[in-house]
Amino acid sequence: MPNQDHVRLVVGFDQREAIAYHAFCQSVIESSSVPLHFIPLAENTLNDYKETHTDGSNRFIYSRFLTPHLYNFSGWAIFADGDMICRKDINKLWQLRDETKAILVVKHDYKTKASKKYFGNINESYPRKNWSSVVLWNCAHSKNQILTPKFIQEKDGSFLHRFSWLDDAEIGELPMEWNWLVDEYPDNPNAKLVHYTLGTPCLKDYKNCHMSEFWHATPARVEEGMGD
Incomplete structure (x- = not known):
């Protein structure tokens, strides 16, 4: 396995809920036992990628697949949506790397309970959702070398989000606690990555959603540390 002395994270960034990105990164920093390297996946910073897709509920719905490209197709990296809170040491997730796999994900198998989500976006069920x-x-991984900006621009959502360029055997599985879907799954005090997939508590309509206390506590700790 390549020698990487820090965890590399690409984190989805949408200016409409920028505070969600910062809260997530803060939660990762607070609980990490190892050095970290963050890349905010902000559309305006992707000089060699032009978003050609016209659908999607956030600004990084397709650019997330640039993660291997952003690290010059070397080593490992974590991609995470910005609408999350990390409650455990991210190094524990990092240690689950498996050189026999092209990716590892939580293999959700569910039908959504909500027809709409944040910003009024339609919330549909589809194979391999989330x-x-x-x-x-x-x-x-050799199969991920295909993920150039041009390739991603030309492929549709169903191809990309289902990881259709990979064989099933090349997709490893992570424990569900590393992507726990709020309001889709029951409350889980043992969740390690709490995912506010329907709407982050920074948005008015989701301020008091289930497990929102974990999100609100993060910026509150920052404010407390700043003092009067």
């Missing part, structure tokens, strides 16, 4: 919201990427 698999791509947390991905432990083997950036150097």
Whole structure:
């Protein structure tokens, strides 16, 4: 396995809920036992990628597949949506790397309970829904070398979000606690990555959603540390 002395994270960034990105990164930093390297997946910073897709509920719905490209197809990296809170040491997730796999994901198998989600977006059920919201990427895997900006621009959502360029045997499985879907699954005090997939508590309509206390506690700790 390549020698990487820090965890590399690509985190989805949408200016409409920028505070969600910062809260997530803060929660990762607070609980991490190892050095970290963050890349905010902000559309305006992707100079070699032009978003050609016209659907999607956030600004990084397709650019997330650039993760191997952003690290020059070497080593490992984690992609995570920005609408999460990390409650355990991210190094525990990092240690689940498996060189025999191209990616590792939580293999959700569910039908959504909500017809709409944040910003009024339609929320449809589809195969492998939310698999791509947390991905432990083997950036150097030969099958992932195909993920160039041009390739991603030309492929549709069903192809990308179902990881259709991979064989099923090349997709490893992560424990569900590393991508626990709030309001889709029952409350779980043992969740390690709490995913507010229907709407982050920074948004008015989701301020008091289930497990929102974990999100609100993160910026509150930052404010407390700043003092008066």
